[in-house]
Amino acid sequence: xxxxxxxxxxxxxxxxxxxxDILRMGGFxxxxxxxxxxxxxxxxxxxxxxxxRNDSKIDExxxxxDQRVVRMLALRQPMAxxxxxxxxxxxxxxxxxxxxxxxxxxxxxxxxxxxxxxxxPTNTIPRMGVLVQRLIKDVxxxxxxxxxxxxxxxxxxxxxxxxxYNSLFRETLTYMMEDPRNITACTHxxxxxxxxxxxxxxxxxxxxxxxxxxxxxxxxxxxxxGDSSSxxxxxxxxxGKDPGATET
Amino acid sequence: xxxxxxxxxxxxxxxxxxxxDILRMGGFxxxxxxxxxxxxxxxxxxxxxxxxRNDSKIDExxxxxDQRVVRMLALRQPMAxxxxxxxxxxxxxxxxxxxxxxxxxxxxxxxxxxxxxxxxPTNTIPRMGVLVQRLIKDVxxxxxxxxxxxxxxxxxxxxxxxxxYNSLFRETLTYMMEDPRNITACTHxxxxxxxxxxxxxxxxxxxxxxxxxxxxxxxxxxxxxGDSSSxxxxxxxxxGKDPGATET
Numbered sequence: 001x002x003x004x005x006x007x008x009x010x011x012x013x014x015x016x017x018x019x020x021d022i023l024r025m026g027g028f029x030x031x032x033x034x035x036x037x038x039x040x041x042x043x044x045x046x047x048x049x050x051x052x053r054n055d056s057k058i059d060e061x062x063x064x065x066d067q068r069v070v071r072m073l074a075l076r077q078p079m080a081x082x083x084x085x086x087x088x089x090x091x092x093x094x095x096x097x098x099x100x101x102x103x104x105x106x107x108x109x110x111x112x113x114x115x116x117x118x119x120x121p122t123n124t125i126p127r128m129g130v131l132v133q134r135l136i137k138d139v140x141x142x143x144x145x146x147x148x149x150x151x152x153x154x155x156x157x158x159x160x161x162x163x164x165y166n167s168l169f170r171e172t173l174t175y176m177m178e179d180p181r182n183i184t185a186c187t188h189x190x191x192x193x194x195x196x197x198x199x200x201x202x203x204x205x206x207x208x209x210x211x212x213x214x215x216x217x218x219x220x221x222x223x224x225x226g227d228s229s230s231x232x233x234x235x236x237x238x239x240g241k242d243p244g245a246t247e248t
Numbered sequence: 249x250x251x252x253x254x255x256x257x258x259x260x261x262x263x264x265x266x267x268x269d270i271l272r273m274g275g276f277x278x279x280x281x282x283x284x285x286x287x288x289x290x291x292x293x294x295x296x297x298x299x300x301r302n303d304s305k306i307d308e309x310x311x312x313x314d315q316r317v318v319r320m321l322a323l324r325q326p327m328a329x330x331x332x333x334x335x336x337x338x339x340x341x342x343x344x345x346x347x348x349x350x351x352x353x354x355x356x357x358x359x360x361x362x363x364x365x366x367x368x369p370t371n372t373i374p375r376m377g378v379l380v381q382r383l384i385k386d387v388x389x390x391x392x393x394x395x396x397x398x399x400x401x402x403x404x405x406x407x408x409x410x411x412x413y414n415s416l417f418r419e420t421l422t423y424m425m426e427d428p429r430n431i432t433a434c435t436h437x438x439x440x441x442x443x444x445x446x447x448x449x450x451x452x453x454x455x456x457x458x459x460x461x462x463x464x465x466x467x468x469x470x471x472x473x474g475d476s477s478s479x480x481x482x483x484x485x486x487x488g489k490d491p492g493a494t495e496t
Binding site (some may be wrong): 066069070073074077079080083084087090091094105108109111112115116173176177180181183184187188190191194230231232233234236 | 314317318321322325327328331332335338339342353356357359360363364421424425428429431432435436438439442478479480481482484
């Protein structure tokens with residue numbers, strides 16, 4: 001069936017369409033993340049609900065990328081560098097799809113948070129959001145320009161996000177301990193913060209993929225995996241212990 | 249270079265190796281998840297630390313799958329069904345890799361939890377764990393036997409996991425509100441529960457991929473996305489409202 005396709009495009013043309021699909025998908029995810037953060041910051045359930053509804057659009061774009069890739073592999077039987085580029089597109093699209101999912105989850109929580117009494121960490125979330133928005137923007141710039149230097153910088157900056165997440169985690173636990181009426185809102189904010197941190201990780205994954213496509217080499221395996229909040233032990237009286245100290 | 253490979257295997261042989269790689273990776277992830285849950289239930293930091301260390305093994309297996317796929321695409325230039333099978337292996341491997349990551353995160357939190365005073369939800373976690381362990385086992389059985397019926401059943405049963413997660417979420421918030429000394433442990437348990445729920449989602453993704461590979465059709469788009477805990481609004485006095493009620 002595919003063979004009977006009478007509008008056979010040039011291979012470069014197909015590759016450039018794939019590239020555009022990814023950029024479009026990335027732009028959409030960037031916007032979704034921005035509105036999700038806005039919904040949390042402004043306590044706006046309408047923006048939040050709109051963001052939740054828009055998520056299916058990203059899934060659709062992801063499906064289009066998948067189909068295009070399979071078609072290209074079947075019709076073009078590409079070799080070496082082109083193959084690497086095409087397979088990497090699948091990976092990048094999957095990362096963008098996850099960014100979309102996490103953004104939708106942030107928006108869902110924004111709906112619940114808007115109903116609760118305001119808690120302080122709501123103000124820290126946007127700062128973390130801005131940091132990750134910049135990572136997303138930069139990683140798609142890097143993708144568009146095949147800029148490995150920029151990709152490396154995104155990769156390195158993910159640590160800042162992790163640091164901010166870890167301090168927000170502690171701060172939020174403190175509020176929860178102070179007043180049980182803060183607990184539900186703070187729990188949702190913890191998950192929002194975790195989602196933002198995960199979005200940062202996916203931006204980092206994309207940076208790694210870009211680097212691999214352009215150079216054929218993998219970035220150092222020794223990426224500092226920075227969410228050490230999993231190790232945080234805190235009690236109402238003593239405050240937080242050093243996160244690393246609990247690992248045996 | 250690849251062309252000069254003098255040990256050219258038959259295509260079926262390559263495909264069967266790919267199949268074995270995936271099963272091996274799946275088996276390993278299954279074991280990692282089991283020990284992570286055990287570490288939480290038994291409050292055992294040693295099992296937990298071992299699980300964290302083992303995670304790199306899954307990443308390694310994932311890398312082997314990726315390399316094999318690229319090699320097969322380059323050398324064999326497969327068409328239609330074979331292409332679908334190969335590309336799907338990439339997706340399944342990525343899902344398994346995520347299951348491994350979530351298991352490692354559960355194990356990290358088990359290390360922290362073991363240092364804190366015991367809280368009740370620690371006992372509910374293993375029940376949720378058993379449920380998801382069965383999903384993982386079944387989905388790899390389905391993969392091994394190309395059993396679409398079993399894949400569909402896994403897909404349907406993910407709702408049970410979501411229900412259990414939602415009730416655990418409420419239960420845990422209640423403990424946090426009762427006594428601030430429970431807050432840190434309970435927060436880690438909430439994240440553990442969330443990780444288990446996500447692992448269930450990845451088992452579901454794999455079920456969808458199996459179905460697609462065997463039938464060429466996508467499962468209904470209308471999968472019930474069941475984590476409604478994002479919408480939960482609870483206060484210390486009134487308890488939980490209906491999760492759906494907050495959506496506009």
